[in-house]
Amino acid sequence: MNVRCSLKMAQSLGSTLFQEWAKRIFAIEFNNNSEPLYFALNPTSEGPWDENSRLHRLLTRGQTYSVCISSENRIQGAESYLHLRDKLARLPERCRVMELMAFFPNKQGSLIKGFLIQDGENDQGTERLLQDLVRESGQTSFCSYMRDDGGRIWQRLGLVTDGQEREIFRNCISLAERPELHPSVLNIKNSVVFCKYEDAYSVLEECTELIPTAKDVLQLADQCERTSRKGPLPVIVIEGLDATGKTTLTEALRESIQATLLKSPPDCIGHLRKTFDAEPPLIRRAFYALGNHITASVIASESEKSPVIVDRFWHSTAAYAIATEVHGKVENLPPPHHELYQWPLDLVQPDLVLLLTVSAEERVRRLERRGQMRTKEEIELEANSPFRQKLEETYRRMENPACVVIDASASKEEVLKNALLCIERYCGIERT
Structure with missing residues (x-):
């Protein structure tokens, strides 16, 4: 030839x-x-x-x-x-x-x-x-x-x-x-971890013919107030794997410090998760990244009036993306202080990120007590020990702000007490 x-x-x-x-x-x-x-x-x-x-x-x-x-x-x-x-x-x-x-x-x-x-x-x-x-x-x-x-x-x-x-x-x-x-x-940035609003937005913009509901997400993003600044009152993010007690703690904190409780992705696009979870990582992760920015616009306005508690935010979006994309052992993760662990400059930055942790055995026991159908993600976490280890290590490598780890294996009263002590130390507010 x-x-x-x-x-x-x-x-x-x-x-x-x-x-x-x-x-x-x-x-x-x-x-x-x-x-x-x-x-x-x-x-x-x-x-x-x-x-x-x-x-x-x-x-x-x-x-x-x-x-x-x-x-x-x-x-x-x-x-x-x-x-x-x-x-x-x-x-x-x-x-x-x-x-x-x-x-x-x-x-x-x-x-x-x-x-x-x-x-x-x-x-x-x-x-x-x-x-x-x-x-x-x-x-x-x-x-x-x-x-x-x-x-x-x-x-x-x-x-x-x-x-x-x-x-x-x-x-x-x-x-x-x-x-x-x-x-x-080499290909994580702007393919599964999006450090800028525009980068995630452009992915969904390119797939509107393939996924018509992407237009709905873009319209909601267009309606949001774009700002990287929050109000004067504290913003606290609660992170952790499922069954570590995030829901219990966020509800308790909302009452204890009279806070507004938010989550990411927000309810306005939460019903689209199933659609985007079936798409390739590029599209799926762009959806969750834009969900963070939609939530951020609410954080910015609500933190003018009250403290804000957020059930998962950018750290979980990035941690799951990195741990899923990088195969093999923990040693294969991006090295500490890599740019992928840095908080996006155009996203509202919280005052405190609490990472709840429990042992793998305790987490499984809690899931079994719930009696709920396990998600594909939960099955992967339980069956794939290297993936779980990479996910936990990725959380710990996040910076600006870093995660403050709380042992969530104690009683819910003890976990709440420790969380309030962290909030008092880092944010200067006490329970009412």
Whole structure:
């Protein structure tokens, strides 16, 4: 195939995906407990390699393929990724699907997400099925992996057109070192954590044709008074996982200090949560970010008249987004003092954030006593210990303001007493 023609076709699929493809580092993730396997690409077989490495053993188990999503339209790209993930979940049980990431180390916004697929039976039907999915998804790369006579493994980057897959590039795989930042950290800002109102607003603005109810959220946001200032009276945010006693404490504090009680997202958009929770992270997190700004406009006005208690706010929005996006262990989180832990400059800042904590066992007991149907998020928290640990650690790394931790395993009277002591210390108001 003519190289110039191949490059032209590659560029037509989107410059972001194919630009300097061979200079990217790749990461394969197995699950939430293991370290990713990293590899690089070389046009020759001169790069470092070890046939006893985990990477070699992995890539020589049956037939291996990978697909990566890249689109100039971020909404289409997010939807395509979700669609592709759901389709791959329906592959035969013999097929193994793992997360794959391609990125430039430490370069923000460079991450391309995809999947590595293995078929232990070398069934050509799997390859045809994957090629069909690539055509459906649009701007998607398709790679296959092969071992040469010398034991080295090569990645073939292909273009699927007219029912056929044509090779564009072929590069030899070599071992790569672990980067300073976990690759998923590179794309968190403005994709799941929005540090500015305009950034979250623009995402929902772009998806109004896809999700008509996004217009309702935007209209409510337009009606809100935009300010980063609050009134003279204290604003206290209560954070924590479900079943840590947030509702009990917020109600008690409302009565004790004669406060206005608010929550985020507010009731005016709360009925839309189910709709946006089914959308890709980009859209879902933008919805919750705008919910914070809608709540902030009420905080600003209410704090002119009375103290304000807020049931969850920006910290929980950011913490859940970061802990969900960063796979693996706690060590993979953004390092302390990273910009993702900083309070947005254009969002009303509370005087105090209280983080309620209980042991995992106590939280499960409380949920069981409630007898309520557990949400998908709750099931994940209970079953996935690394996720829960990352979430708790992310809360603790939040800054400006940082969370003040309160042990919520004591009686509700003791928890209220400790919360009031914190409010008196940080905000200068006492119970009436």
